[in-house]
Amino acid sequence: MNTENKKPGGRPKLARYQKRTRCFRIMFNESDYIYIQSKAEQAGLSVNEFCHQAAMGCEVTQRISPEMASAIRDLSGIANNVNQIAHQMHIHGLEVVKQHCITIITEISRIISQIKNDSHDSEH
Structure with missing residues (x-):
């Protein structure tokens, strides 16, 4: 087999601006974690991806003065x-x-x- 015609394996590299380089740790109690796991499973996502999408898609409102x-x-x-x-x-x-x-x-x-x-x- 010719090495010149061989396709590169794996997922293509992300652009620098698309890479997730920061980690944010959050703690749940057991029942909350089970609830999040089941929601992530229903959505067909990992817990990390589910939490990421939930955090990015939420609307934060100011507290009442x-x-x-x-x-x-x-x-x-x-x-x-x-x-x-x-x-x-x-x-x-x-x-x-x-x-x-x-x-x-x-x-x-x-x-x-x-x-x-x-x-x-x-x-x-």
Whole structure:
């Protein structure tokens, strides 16, 4: 057999930018590792390749800031109040609850105005 016509064996070399040269170690407990193994097996991949593809394909989102968490809690409280108002409307009727809400809004507005006036008086 002629050595000039012989095809090279094995997989072709990867380009330098395609080579994986960095190792990242991650630890799993036994049940997590078994779960990852089964997912990799279902995908027809090795555990390493499965973890690599999972890490490269995931979308990382920023954690909720304390201000955003506070706003979400406030919205949750408002939603709770709206549900309570709707419940009262079903029991007592729209007009009774409407008058009660107007009274509460008027009182809140009065208190806010008083606070604004007091803060302006303390500035001078």
